[in-house]
Amino acid sequence: MxxxxxxxxxxxxxxxxxxxxxxxxxxxxxxxxxxxxxxxxxxxxxxxxxxxxxxxxxxxxxxxxxxxxxxxxxxxxxxxxxxxxxxxxxxxxxxxxxxxxxxxxxxxxxxxxxxxxxxxxxxxxxxxxxxxxxxxxxxxxxxxxxxxxxxxxxxxxxxxxxxxxxxxxxxxxxxxxxTPAPGLVRTANPWPYRYELPDGVGVVSGRTVVNHAGVFCADRLDIGTRFFLQHLPRTRDAERVVDLGCGNGVVGTAVALANPRAHVLFVDESYQAVASAEATYRENTRGPGQPESSPAPSGSAEFLVGDGLTDVPNGSVDVVLTNPPFHSHQATTDATAWRMFTGARRALRPGGELWVIGNRHLGYHLKLRRLFGNSELVASDAKFVVLKAVRK
Structure with a gap:
């Protein structure tokens, strides 16, 4: 308004x-x-x-x-x-x-x-x-x-x-x-922060995450992403996969490691998040002995700061993976999730799949049915659901 x-x-x-x-x-x-x-x-x-x-x-x-x-x-x-x-x-x-x-x-x-x-x-x-x-x-x-x-x-x-x-x-x-204090002795900037992922989260178990400041769950794996990592789709061959709202890129990196031929697009509206995603991806996909700046030999990846999938061509994507935020600063809103879902529907090819994790109470299955005409429950626990919708 x-x-x-x-x-x-x-x-x-x-x-x-x-x-x-x-x-x-x-x-x-x-x-x-x-x-x-x-x-x-x-x-x-x-x-x-x-x-x-x-x-x-x-x-x-x-x-x-x-x-x-x-x-x-x-x-x-x-x-x-x-x-x-x-x-x-x-x-x-x-x-x-x-x-x-x-x-x-x-x-x-x-x-x-x-x-x-x-x-x-x-x-x-x-x-x-x-x-x-x-x-x-x-x-x-x-x-x-x-x-x-x-x-x-x-x-x-x-x-x-x-x-x-x-x-x-x-x-x-x-x-x-x-008031700036001349001669003030400051500690070193602690960012970016690195930590190892726990066991039990699939192919990225024990892998290193790189988080720049401001990215969600900077010092640990959040429980929602942990659950999502346990139930990701098995992508095939050279599929084009989008980690939408990628944060530190753990989900997209897991896809790249599980399917070295996949092309993974990491997208977020946060510059800090996309920098984190690229650092996490490079950390875990470069060859042994290669410096961090070297191109990753396994699979390929793009890193995009933007408004969701606005800049992604229609019908060009096979799989979209997302954990939508439900806050805009201090306000609770589903506007961001709705834009992510509508953007995914436009970007997916016929038969392409949107995979979503969210809190059970958010009712994402209703939005997906309204938009895609279908919604399948892939997995659930006491707090989260993983849903799949197919672009008809």
Missing amino acids: NDRMATPWGELTLARFPEDPRDRLRAWDASDAYLLRHLAASGTSLSGSVVVVGDRWGALVTALASHRPVQITDSYLAREATRANLRRNGVDEDAVRLLTTRDTPPDRIDVLLVHVPKSLALLEDQLHRLAPALHEGTVVVGTGMVKEIHTSTLRLFERIIGPTRTSLAEQKARLVLS
């Missing part, structure tokens, strides 16, 4: 991406508005290098576009929303420099604005990456809803940036005000 946001620099019309007239979720929240009011009221100079991290739908950089900010985001959807919101408000897209969390950050930052992410690990990684560009006069302001800012959040700012305090809450939002 389109929504209007009042800022000290004028009123903006904003929307999420992809835009859906049925979606009642706003493209900004009270913490965005609070941060912008604070900048105006405090007289913060925005004439230098302004960097905005974690701007969920581009509201902050759209408001500050006249100051030519840099946006750093882990989300492809946030990046596309930013482009759309700039156009929607008559702003030249070149007014904002768009970077991802995988890009090299600016050399110098005079104003750092951080919309606190849901993932504490992602915040830790990004603060470590940005800290060398800060100087004694850098203004650092974080923002988030009260329920998103915890003692652990403040400790990260303290440990990586310098002395930190919080503002009073306004409309259930709060600011984090941090």
Whole structure:
């Protein structure tokens, strides 16, 4: 939905991406508005290098576009929303420099604005990456809803940036005000993190997973994926398989190891996730003695950051495997799952299969029957179901 946001620099019309007239979720929240009011009221100079991290739908950089900010985001959807919101408000897209969390950050930052992410690990990684560009006069302001800012959040700012305090809450939002400390001794950035998979999960048992910060279940195998790995389809020969919403790529890597002739496409809207998936795949499929940068000899793979299967040709895929998220930031929604299912139906060839794992209570079998005309229960336990739908 389109929504209007009042800022000290004028009123903006904003929307999420992809835009859906049925979606009642706003493209900004009270913490965005609070941060912008604070900048105006405090007289913060925005004439230098302004960097905005974690701007969920581009509201902050759209408001500050006249100051030519840099946006750093882990989300492809946030990046596309930013482009759309700039156009929607008559702003030249070149007014904002768009970077991802995988890009090299600016050399110098005079104003750092951080919309606190849901993932504490992602915040830790990004603060470590940005800290060398800060100087004694850098203004650092974080923002988030009260329920998103915890003692652990403040400790990260303290440990990586310098002395930190919080503002009073306004409309259930709060600011984090941090002062860069010259000579602060920081521990090394712990990301990416590596761990070994447990036994009993098929061909990837005992294999190494590489997780960049912010990716789901960064330090262990989650129970849903564990169950899925025990019930994956047996792909044949040179089938084209998609690990949709790939996360750290464990599922797609399992397919590649079980069927060396399969072509596996790893897709996620998170730049951190796709980087993790590629690292996990390379770690487990390169030949003995080959360096990590060497091409994998067994099978072939592609790694795509994007909006689901939007960029995948119709009817070009044999199998899609997915564990859809049912949250968008703090909101519970089935919109993402529905888009994944409809995208899979379009991308699958006739006779192609969509395999889904999800919590039992989500009722995915009803959505699959509505969309595909069929849904088969492959496996279940007390919490999860594995479902299969066939493109007729």
